Amino acid sequence: MVDYRSLPQGQILCIDMKSFYASCTAVMLGLDPLNCYLVIAGNHERKGSVVLAASPKVKKEFGIKTGSRLFEVPNDPRIRIEEPKMATYLRVSTEITRVFNRYVPKEDIHTYSVDESFLKVDSVLHLWGDAITIAEKIKDDIEREFQLPSAIGIGPNMLMAKLCLDLEAKGKGIAEWTYDDVQTKLWNVSPLREMWGIGRQVEKTLNSMGIFSVGQLARYDLKKLEKKFGIMGNQLYFHAWGVDLSEIGAPIMEGQISFGKGQILLRDYKEEHEIKNVILEMCEEVTRRARAHRKTARTISFGVSYSKDELGGGFYRSKTIERPTNITMDVYHVCLELFQQFYEGKTVRKITMSLSNIEDDHELQLSLFDLDEWRRKKLGYTMDGIRKRFGSAALLRAVSYTEAGTARHRAKLVGGHKM
Structure with missing residues (x-):
């Protein structure tokens, strides 16, 4: 209670x-x-x-x-x-x-x-x-x-x-x-995805644990939830009781902060070099968002969805790296690694990526094996400053000027759509 x-x-x-x-x-x-x-x-x-x-x-x-x-x-x-x-x-x-x-x-x-x-x-x-x-x-x-x-x-x-x-x-x-409504109104909610903060994947996991309603979640063993979900298990439990200690402006679900982007391509992409060009553009945008918040990430997630002509399908995989980063090329190389490992050579219509496991970017621990890391990090922030002052299209990578590039077109949009 x-x-x-x-x-x-x-x-x-x-x-x-x-x-x-x-x-x-x-x-x-x-x-x-x-x-x-x-x-x-x-x-x-x-x-x-x-x-x-x-x-x-x-x-x-x-x-x-x-x-x-x-x-x-x-x-x-x-x-x-x-x-x-x-x-x-x-x-x-x-x-x-x-x-x-x-x-x-x-x-x-x-x-x-x-x-x-x-x-x-x-x-x-x-x-x-x-x-x-x-x-x-x-x-x-x-x-x-x-x-x-x-x-x-x-x-x-x-x-x-x-x-x-x-x-x-x-x-x-x-x-x-009010808190008096928790048991009479919130606990009856089922399926679980109807409760804010619970997506289909979390719902599926909870269902496998025998939890199908918010009331069952509230009465479940807290230690088992924490063992399964980590800090999010603690939050799921107390959210089922209507408990939230966050202040106005703070994220309601701690640990869910991430920087991501999903892009439905304007056409089917069949050539690997074209797909890689778009991946690099997206890495640039996602890392720019992280740098704007002075954040770095340890976990990089990447996926592609195949064209309907290929009967759909695709993959979405993640990799956690030893040193957190917000450097574009670092993220790009991890995405390429995942791409090469799981790509099946099919026609691609959507690309998705995200950075999670976020940390503050207040200091840099130098590595004996990468003495230029601080220069690459500084270069990223410098490029961001130029784009902030003169517009996102003021400084683009060469791949954006190829036929496969999408950044020039998207720079003319607001929220990914026409103004």
């Missing part, structure tokens, strides 16, 4: 903009976001294009959602397919954050993603009323000023607010959970 009396008793709002991309586009087209039939997809000419957003009507009536493919969208005259306007979405997201700032100071706002934010309202209850009242005011302001629908979950911590949003508020508009 958990003694909730000793835990934070905050008032946290988790605000989600419903079908944000689709809703923004609907408003721009003069449509009702909740009652129109709208799909946002990047490239209409490719039937395999990913659906970035779908309006609530399309989700409910046709089962089309984010991540679906364009060929899955039924040929219904009511459905309108539009390209994304990423720059516009980002501007609207910024303006919505200004609405939040009317009610709480900036330090009490955590932008979780372009369409989801956390607000800590403890310090302003005497100004605006209780958390439900504040949520209603914010929801009304957004709807009045932007004509956009939203949902708000309220909880005593970030985790509970997020769970309340996903499991109840998205259906009701506004909902509030």
Whole structure:
């Protein structure tokens, strides 16, 4: 049992903009976001294009959602397919954050993603009323000023607010959970992947341990979970009890921090040298993100997905190295090693990679076997500085100017899509 009396008793709002991309586009087209039939997809000419957003009507009536493919969208005259306007979405997201700032100071706002934010309202209850009242005011302001629908979950911590949003508020508009709701509302959740923070792979592992609901997870032996999952096992256990000690802005799931990128290629890649060119470009981008946060990584994961002409398939493998790195060529050589070991010579359509097992990049331990490491690290940061000042396309590797390169094309996009 958990003694909730000793835990934070905050008032946290988790605000989600419903079908944000689709809703923004609907408003721009003069449509009702909740009652129109709208799909946002990047490239209409490719039937395999990913659906970035779908309006609530399309989700409910046709089962089309984010991540679906364009060929899955039924040929219904009511459905309108539009390209994304990423720059516009980002501007609207910024303006919505200004609405939040009317009610709480900036330090009490955590932008979780372009369409989801956390607000800590403890310090302003005497100004605006209780958390439900504040949520209603914010929801009304957004709807009045932007004509956009939203949902708000309220909880005593970030985790509970997020769970309340996903499991109840998205259906009701506004909902509030307290610690008293853990056993009656959270423990009934099944399948486990419906709980935030549990993906299919973790769910599969938990199922193999005889755990199929959040309640079963909460009553499972903590030591066995920690032995199986490490620190994440501890967090899974206490999250099942609604316990979250993280502050606003901190990651709710420690140990899940990583830097990754997945790229669906514009065409099928058959030649190995072309595939390697794209791998190098992606290594450059992923390591640049790590350097921007002054982080290094010990574990490098890499995978490819084969074309549908090859009947799909692929691989995804990881390797942990002795010395953590954020140097592009170090990561590239590990990815090449995994590529050479597991690649089956088939046509490639998607490449994925990530850096995990993250450490701070505050110091460098020199190696007698690699005296130039510090120069390569410094070169990476110098190149990043040039790109930050003059744009991401200001300094590119030669492979980006080959027919296989994708960096020049992607530099013209926002969030991987047209502005």
